[in-house]
Amino acid sequence: MKQDKTIIIGHKNPDADSIISAMIIAFYSEKIFGFKAIAKRAGEINSETKFILNFLPKPTKIKVPQLLKEVKQEKVILVDTTEPSQIISGINEDNLFAIIDHHNLGGLKSMSPIYARVEPLGCTCSIIYKILKEKKIKISKDAATLMIAAIISDTLFFNSPTTTSEDKKIAKELNIIAKLDLKKFSAEMFKAKSNLKGIKTEEIIEKDYKFFQMGKHKVGVGIWETVDSASIIEKKEQIFSAMKNKKTEENLDHLFFGVVDILKENMKFFLLSEKEENLAKQIFKGKSENRIMFLPGVVSRKKQIVPQLKQVLS
Ligand SMILES: [Mn+2]
Numbered sequence: 001m002k003q004d005k006t007i008i009i010g011h012k013n014p015d016a017d018s019i020i021s022a023m024i025i026a027f028y029s030e031k032i033f034g035f036k037a038i039a040k041r042a043g044e045i046n047s048e049t050k051f052i053l054n055f056l057p058k059p060t061k062i063k064v065p066q067l068l069k070e071v072k073q074e075k076v077i078l079v080d081t082t083e084p085s086q087i088i089s090g091i092n093e094d095n096l097f098a099i100i101d102h103h104n105l106g107g108l109k110s111m112s113p114i115y116a117r118v119e120p121l122g123c124t125c126s127i128i129y130k131i132l133k134e135k136k137i138k139i140s141k142d143a144a145t146l147m148i149a150a151i152i153s154d155t156l157f158f159n160s161p162t163t164t165s166e167d168k169k170i171a172k173e174l175n176i177i178a179k180l181d182l183k184k185f186s187a188e189m190f191k192a193k194s195n196l197k198g199i200k201t202e203e204i205i206e207k208d209y210k211f212f213q214m215g216k217h218k219v220g221v222g223i224w225e226t227v228d229s230a231s232i233i234e235k236k237e238q239i240f241s242a243m244k245n246k247k248t249e250e251n252l253d254h255l256f257f258g259v260v261d262i263l264k265e266n267m268k269f270f271l272l273s274e275k276e277e278n279l280a281k282q283i284f285k286g287k288s289e290n291r292i293m294f295l296p297g298v299v300s301r302k303k304q305i306v307p308q309l310k311q312v313l314s
Contacts, residue, residue: 011081016153021079040068051192123154144177
């Protein structure tokens with residue numbers, strides 16, 4: 001019997017974790033699953049991930065995923081999400097083969113029993129590390145470097161409230177192989193992430209944007225993580241106007257945009273209209289000035305924004 005082609009893919013607007021998780025699973029797929037699977041991506045590679053991929057010495061055996069717009073007949077290993085609204089079309093009950101994720105279960109179904117590994121860790125790559133360790137798979141230096149980078153990216157160098165002690169321990173163990181100066185490496189990653197060169201205003205909102213169905217409400221939350229929040233605040237007029245367009249085009253009930261200052265650990269939360277402003281006031285009890293609310297200590301959409309919005313809206 002012909003083995004169906006199997007792909008590994010993460011969410012739309014892929015971040016470093018989504019791309020790297022797919023790359024690592026593909027690289028070790030024969031050892032993990034017993035067959036070859038191919039890494040794909042559900043969107044453009046962002047500037048932080050580009051920096052990480054360029055950092056690897058060339059040539060490397062770990063392949064960069066190609067863009068995939070729709071799944072046809074392939075079997076799918078889904079990484080870094082289980083949210084139906086955040087995956088490309090064609091992934092369904094019939095072809096879902098496995099999920100590896102660290103988010104809340106988003107509502108996917110499957111016809112057959114699937115391989116599922118979901119843990120409340122700071123990064124999908126932390127879970128992948130545990131899988132590799134359990135299967136006694138030897139991790140290469142390039143793979144270790146990539147996985148550390150994903151962990152630093154998702155946990156904001158262990159500062160996000162999503163970080164667990166396990167993530168820190170895993171990064172330490174990986175760095176025995178990768179031998180990176182983590183402080184320097186993370187500073188360079190975040191600098192690359194903050195670079196606005198060639199980035200249109202629309203992209204600032206959309207690069208790390210997620211859509212959620214919350215009860216009857218269609219809600220979008222864009223996040224921009226940066227070490228230079230002033231460079232974004234400067235563009236607030238253009239950002240609000242781009243938000244307005246997006247909200248209309250996608251027929252959203254609420255659209256939020258948060259600028260996360262990675263170093264100062266705070267968020268400037270853009271509230272498009274009175275509707276968003278009232279919701280934010282209800283949840284965060286904060287004051288807003290010209291529709292921007294300052295939220296000290298808030299850096300995580302997953303832990304500090306989305307559950308709170310869901311609670312009020314669902
Ligand atoms: Mn992730």
